[in-house]
Structure formats: C-alpha cells, structure tokens
Amino acid sequence: MSVVLSLSGVSRAYPLPRRRLLGPRPMLQALSDASLTLSAGETLGIVGESGSGKSTLARLVMGFDRPDAGRITVLGQDINALPAPELRRLRAGFQMVFQDPFGSLDPRRPVGWSIAEPLLADPALDAPTRRKRVAEALEQVGLRPADGAKFPHQFSGGQRQRVAIARGIVTRPRLLVADEPVSALDVSMQGQILNLLSDLQAQMGLAMLFISHDLALVAHQCDRVAVMHRGRIVESGPVAQVFSHPRESYTRSLLARPETKSADNRELVNNTP
Amino acid sequence: MYKIRNLSLSFDGHEAVRSASFDIPRGARLGLVGESGCGKSITALALLGMAPASARVSGSIEIDGQEMAAAPERLWRSYRARKVAMVFQEPLSALNPLKRVGDIIAEPMRLHLRLDRRAARARARDLLVEVGIPDPEARLDQYPHQLSGGQRQRVLIAAALSCDPQLLVADEPTTALDAHVAGRILDLLKRLSETRDMALVFISHDLEAVARVTEEMLVMYGGDIVERGPTAQLLADPRHPYTKGLIEARPRLDALTLRADGAPRPRLASIPGSVPALADLPKGCRFAGRCPIERPACAGLRPAVSVLGPGQRQVRCLAPLLPAKVPA
C-alpha cells in the first residue's frame, strides 16, 4: 500500500498575549514532534480532547499553516517546500471535510458553485466538464444533480454535510481529512454520514484522516488510531490494540467508564439486539 | 411534587411540545432525552415558568398542589431558586462575567433567604465545598473567566443549590465539557441528588450520560414523549422504533465491538431522513415518514399511550416493538 501522508517530527507553537508590557511572549506548544503515516484505503483516527492539538494537526496537513519544525509529506511531496503553483496543483489530491456544515459552505453561493470550486484550479477543466463532475459528486453522496442549484440554507444539517463531502471528493483526491465530520449533527443522522464516508473510501481507495473527540466513533470508523494529549501523540497503533490494551495512562483515563452501578446499564445496552 | 398534565407549548399555532404528562416525585432522577428540536429544552424552561414569551402555554403544571401553569410571574419568581433551579449548557456564558463567584452564589440567598453579607458568603463557601471546588475561600473572590470549564459548571451548580431547591433542572450540563470533566460533573449531580434528596431533571441527547445519572427516562421526538420507563430497562429493551433507532445509531466502544485488524467495517444503523421543521411535523405520529415499521394510519393518527407490563413502561406507538429477549 502506498503512503499518502506522512508527518515526521512536526511541531508548531503559537504565541499567546504578553502578560507584561515588555515581558517575553508566552508560547502555546500546540503540536510537538508529531510523526505518523497514512496509506491509501486506510483510515487513521486522531483522538483527543479539546486543546490536544488535533485541529492544529489538521491545519498543518492541509497547508493552512506552516510547522515550526518537521516535514509534512503529502503524495510524496513536502508541501512546505513546494513552490506555490505546484502546491496549488497538488491540492486536488487532498481535501477536507469540516465539522460544522453550516459554516463550511458559503451562504451566498449555490451549493453547486461551492462543489465546483476545487475544480477551478485546473485549467484543463472547462465549464461543461465541471458541471458534469459536480453532478457526479452529488450523486455519489446521495443527492440529486438538481440540488446543485439550491443554497445551503435550503438543506438540513445532514444534507449539508453531504454537500461538503461532495466538494471534498469532486477532485477525486487520494486523501480526505475529516475534522469531526459528524459531531455537529444529531445522533440519528451520524450513521448516515459515517456510512457514506466508508462507502466512498471503499469506492475511491481514499486515505482518511479522521479527527474526533469521540472514542466510540473512532473505534468504529478507523483502522488505526493516534491518541493526542497536550500536543503530543502519546500512543498509536491498530484500534483494537490501543483501545483494548492501552499502554499509556492517559489513554486509559480517556477510556475509563463510569464505575459501579452504571456498569450494569452498559451491559444491558450491549444486549440490545 | 411536580405534576405535569397535558402541557402544550406552541409557537404560531405549531406545537413544539404536545400534551406532555409526567410526574417528578421528590428525590427522583429523571432523564429527558431527544435530539435538537424535540422540545426537551423548552419543557425544561416551562418547569421554571420561563418558557419564551412567544410560546402559548396550555395544560397544567402543579407544584406541591399549587397550579402554576397560568401563575403570575411574581409567584414563579418566589418559586425559582427555592423550589426549582436550573443549570445551563454553556458554563462560561451562563455566568455574569463582571461578578465575582462569591457574589453570584450569594445573590439569591441574600434575596430569597434574606441572609446578610457575611452569612451568605459563609454559605457560598460551604456550597463550593459541597460541589467539590478546592480552595473555596480563594475562589469566592475570583471571576468566572479565571476558572476552568468544569469549575465554572460547579459554580453554576452551587448557585442553583444556594436556596435548597427541591428540583434541579440540568439542561445538557456537560455538552460543552471534555469527556473526563463531564463524567465528574455527572457523578456530582447524581451524588447531590442522593445526598440532598433533591429531584433532578437531566436533559441530554447523550444516552450514556443519561444512563449514568438517571433512574427513569422520557424520550422525546417532535414534541411528543414517545417512550418512558426505568432507564436501564428502556435502554436495554426499547419499544418505540425511534428509541431503538437512537440507541443503535451510536457505535459502541467496547472490547466486543472492536474489529480485528483488517476485518470489514460493520455498517452503522441510522434513522433515514432528518427531523422536519416544526411546521412540517406530521399531524399524527411525529415519527411518521422516518419510521421503519410505519403503517398507513400513522401519519394521520396520533397514537395513544400504551402501558406495557406492570405500569412502569409507557410508549406512544400504534404498534410498539415486541420485548427483546432479555436473558434470565
């Protein structure tokens, strides 16, 4: 299996406001010395609590921000060493799905326009081709091609996330970064979106970076998992191994369930047919 | 203690809560579960007489024998904090940023219990100890922004407890918090309810949290209470198709469900479609249109409540699911 994404020794710190006028600027080490690899067709879960650095990791992988140290290689290219025009060409190969489907679509554009936006970078694609690709992408995510003319506010939250996924796959990327893709949705909708992501991954052989605070979702969706805590990857490995035999105390504390009485509640839950 | 009968709350003629009836006995821990827009939050506000001004309220809310549904605001005000108090979702924005923690907790006591400054402060410190905040003396003089998220939620709980209410309503109190902090807040709420013999209405979309805290739960969908029963029983053996769908939509984190490396990913169950807008809800069963076992009559006819078993379980469905095979 070919490696699609690899990080080696990636660190990023952000300055905080000064406490005193001419005092030193305190820094927040959002990410320190993170290394990981992700291959085609594989889903890697990044799990951690708020402030653990998982969103910083996503920003760096997407090239929205540059690391202070380390290398990020996407599809064999160091994205921070690449000249701008070449990075622009490479971008079709890695896309992102955001957490909040209300914020990730421009409210003033029909969704078809937003889905087509990633295609604008490729001068080889003319308008009819773009339209065809948008229609295909809409069908792939379970919407109708005619839905492309609608505006975001005309969709429900779940449908909007489908639109966002359509934009994520329209360039036929090799890597999809999904940052909490279902946590803004109602529980009853989450399954639909996760199943859709699984289907697309199988069809397209996508590598997926699945970022979530929700261990159950990660356990379900991912092949491997990296646990983050205070900017560090504290543990990583196959999901079954990490979650059933956690080595790090932090992972164990995340997995800790309510003790005593409620344990039997859980048992009953699991007996549900 | 609380007796709610046929409580309806409507906006522009659309019922956001449709003739809800339930009791809250002293010391009971009741879960109110549902997704966004199911009516759980405005039901909670109605328990304090704080439904939005644009809502039309009908039905009956009886508190200790006193009918309150149409009670004047002045009477409600005297009940708040002393009989019923509320904890909200977002602990930072729920606390006045310009007031010190001690003053926030002391204000209701000075107003309702007529305590003087010194006595109110002493009580506030005791309350901080009770809700598990270390170094309470120092915290009294701090501002909300100087506390962590979990501590803010504890301060909010302390303020709610200040006048010894008989009922605490907690609306998604842990949604804004990280998992391990949330767990401790849940345990705190449960402990407080037990030690104070105080009823707790716990509102959440999170079944695990509800299972952790409550004894009995109500499931709401589209303004209807679709199912109720003892929490453990109901989660183990849901009879309403919506409840079942909701339970199964969550993947379970459990050694048994973890796949071996390379094993195919199981599909997640999910409820088809999405929750309709208030104005587009079906007239009959609210779940019509998304229900896997729907019958032709469902969309037009509102099912009556069926009592299952020895009277503890109730479900509002024309054709409730059969009992699951519960191991002996």
Place this chain on the structure above:
Amino acid sequence: MPFLLRRLAGLVATLTGISLVVFAVMNVLPGDPALTILGLDSTEDARAALSAQLGLDQPVWARYLDWLGGILQSDFGTSYAYRVPVTELILERLPLTLTLGLLASILTIALATALGVFAAARHGKAGDWVTMILSQLGIAIPAFWLSILLVLLFAVTLRVLPSGGFPGWAEPLEALKSLVLPVTALVLVQASVLARVTRASVLEVAKLDYARTARALGLSPRRVMWGHVLPNALVPMVTVAGMQLAGLITGTIVIENVFFLPGLGRLMFQAINNRDLYTVQALVLLFASIVVIVNFLVDMIYLLIDPRLREGRS
C-alpha cells in the same frame, strides 16, 4: 498594568500625530502662510515682512519643533487678528465652552441611559415605539435647526429665554438661563443616538445566558436589569458615548455660533474669517486633543467595568 501603559503610550503617540497633521495642513500644504493670513490682495513687501516676523524663513522642521516647544510651555503663539497671545484668548473663552460641554455630556448620558433602559424594558410595547420614533427624529434633526426652532418658540414667541448672547459669569442666573437652549439642543440630538445604542445593547445582553441564569434564580426583572444586564451593556454604550462626546465637542462649535456664545467655537469661527492662522491652528489642535483624551478616559472606564481587561486580556 500592561493595558494602561500601552494605552498611555498610544495616547502620547496619537497626540504627537495630531500636532503633525495640524501643522502640516495649516502651514505646509497651503504654501505660503503669509499669503493665507494677509490674503491675495496683499503686497509682496507686506508678505515678506510678515514672513520674517513669523520666522517663516526657517526650515519646516525647525518651525514645527519651535511651535511644539511653545505649546509644551502653553505658548500657542500670537493671534495676528487680536495681537494678543493665543493662550490668553483661549483661557478667556474656555470656561464657557467647558461648562456647555460638561453640562451637555452629563445630561446626554443620563437622558440616554434612562430612555434606552425604558425602551428596552418595554420592548415591543407602545413606550418602546414612541421612544424609538422620537429618537429616530432626534438623530435626523440638525442641532442648529433645532436651536433655531427652540429660539422661535422660547425666545421669539414665549419670550422666556434669551435668543442668544452671554451676559458673563457675573450674573450666574442669567448666565445659566442663556445656556438652557444651547444645552437642550445639544442634548436632544446626542441623546437620541446614545439612547438607541443603549436600548440595542441592553436587549442584546438580556438575551444572553447569564441574564437567563439570573432570572432562573428568581431575581426580579428590575434586579436583573440593573444588576446584571446594564453593567454588561455598558461596554458598547461607553464606546459609543466616547464617540458621542467627540460629536458633542464639535457640536459646541456650531451651537456657540447659533447662540452667539463667546466660547472657543465662536472664537474658531471668527478666527477663520479673520484668517487668524495661529489661533485656528491652536484651536483645532485643542479640540482634536480633547477628543482623543476623552476616548482615552473612556478606555479607562472599561478597566473599571471589566475584570477581564484588568488582566491585560483583549
């Protein structure tokens, strides 16, 4: 106190910047100040003599430093029209403008807070509507026209108040009487804007979670309003109040001319007509500095209101 220090440094920088702009606009851009002062019909010789007298033969930066140095010793130069030190002219007229401005500021804030809270408390009811319609009108009326209408009513028709002029401080009662109409005109216009901001800000805060928390703890609407909502609503109110006071300060320039009050605004107007360059320059600098200092004080009020700022957070 990093916030305070930063603001103080900013204040000094801004004041220096203002002096540069004023000097540049008045002295450098028009070309020959002597021409500005004496007018186009002046003779070459007269202009040359004046240039020498004013030290205009020196380089620009030297003239600026000279001027700035003088100001720091409260020497604004000599008025060409009155042949007296500008400082003397200013000090003579300052008390009137100061009284007018302070009276109007205090009444504006009091009236606007009362009206804004009143309208917000009766949100959607008749009292709210009437207040908002009146304030919309108040914003649209130019202060000088309102003044003329007030004069028509109270001075020309009812003859209870003077139509203009100032009897001097020797007769305090008469002096105050002559300030009634000017202050009214200033306050009604400025309070209209501030009342709307107050109302909007109060309504905004009242929607927030902590207002709901306060209600859920059984606090009365009055207590929620004065104890929780209004203090939080003050932050946007104070910001606008700061800009309002700037408007009020320039408003006095117009109003003094409507009522022929011998204050700084009237002096500025006369100085412009007399082409009294140094007096205008000093007055523009003074007014701009007052605006900046008022806004600086407004920032200091934030510190009193908001504990988060006291820690240097933004």
Place this chain on the structure above:
Amino acid sequence: MRNLPVSLWIGGALVGVIALAALVSLVWTPQDFATVAVSERFQPPSARYWLGTDQLGRDVLTQLMVGARNSLTIALVAVGLGGALGTALGLLAGAKGGWTEEIVLRLADFSFAFPALLFAIMLAAAFGPSFANAVVAIAFINIPVFVRVSCASARQVWQRDYVLAARASARGGLAITRDHVLPNIAAIVIVQATIDFAGAILIEAALSYLGLGVQPPEPSWGRMLSEAQTLLFLAPQLTVLPGLCIVATVLGFNLLGDGLRDLADPRREKAR
C-alpha cells in the same frame, strides 16, 4: 413570503422624493436659482412662486431643489470616495492580517481624532471654504469608518470554514476576496454607506450653515437656514422648509439603512 420592513418603505419614499427633486432640478426649475429680485422679496406662496420668495426675492422652491442637488452630490461623491477607499483598505487589512492590519487599523483609529466638522473647518481655514473642501473633508472622515466596518467583517469571513475550504481548493487571496469575502460583506458595507450618507448630509448642512461649505450663489439648505436666522423676527417661515428638507433626507437615509439591515439579516431586531 418575506415582507419588506416598514422602515424600508418610509425611508425609500422620503429619499425618493428628495432625489427626484434633485434630478428634476438638473433639467428644470421654477425660476433661475441665482436671480435676485429685491422687489419680489418675502412673497407668500403663489402660482408663480409656489413656496414664496426669500429676502432677496429668490424662489424658495428653486432654492430647495438645487439645494437638494448640492447636498446629495456632496454626499454621493464623498461617501462614494471614502467608502470605496475605506472598503478597499479594510479588505486588504482583513485579508493580510498581521502588521498590515495593525497599521491600517491604527491609522483608522488615529483619524477618529478629527471629527468631520473639525477636519472640514481645518481645511476651510487652510485653503478657504469651498464645495470641494467639503467633499474632501467628508470623504476623508468616511475612510476610517469603512475601514473598520469592512475589516472587521472581512476578518470574520476569513475565519469561516468555507474560506478554508476555498484555500484547500487552491484559490488565491484575491479570488477568495472577490468570490467569498466581498459578497458576504457587501450587505454590511451598503448599510453603512446608507447611514453615512445621512451623516454626510448633516455635516454638509452644518458646514454650509457656518459658511464653510457650498458657496453663494449656489444654494444650500444649511446656508438658507443661516440667512433665515438673521431674519427670525421678520420672516420666521423661511426657517421651516430648509430644516424640514434636511430632516426628511437624513431620516429617509437612516430608515433606509435600518430597513436594508433588516433585509440582509432578518434575525436582527427590527429597527424603528
């Protein structure tokens, strides 16, 4: 489905009438505005002089119409110039962030030290009072207002996920500004322009009242009022109409702005 706000109707009607009068004055006026006929002074309204004449026998209606034209022209040019420049700077600052934003915003803050009237007075003192100085002064003080508004809203747009998605789609800063930022802040900028229009009318009136704005023989509402004030005991009726015109125009633009804001953002509380 969506009802237009009442304020939009009233504001639009007021602005419409004034703008129509100004437009008509371009091709036709009842009399020539500069013609002085002392023998015809203080005429009551008649078939010839619909609204009467002033102390120099000039037709009041004509003066009001041409005054409207002058007022609206100054406001249009000044707010247009200031708004365009300010918005451009604000967009730049919003897009670049960092030092660029810091410098632009500091400069904007700094220019708030010169209230419009004061700045105009300074220009009038240095260059002599004129129509052009009024325009420059009003345009200048409009720049920082638009810088602040457009920069703040542009920053908000830049933080939205759809802009990140556009960046992930290999779109450059200029394309994002054109395709996402500008359309999303346009409503706010237009509302601001409408409200600043009202402010510009008021400042022009005050400047002309002080004799520092529109110069004779060009008529202006502000100067009509200052001339009428000297005749307060003789002909109080002359103070009424110019004042009403100013109020109607300012009120009209303010209501229009409020109405547009409600249209752009229906969740906002309705303005009155």
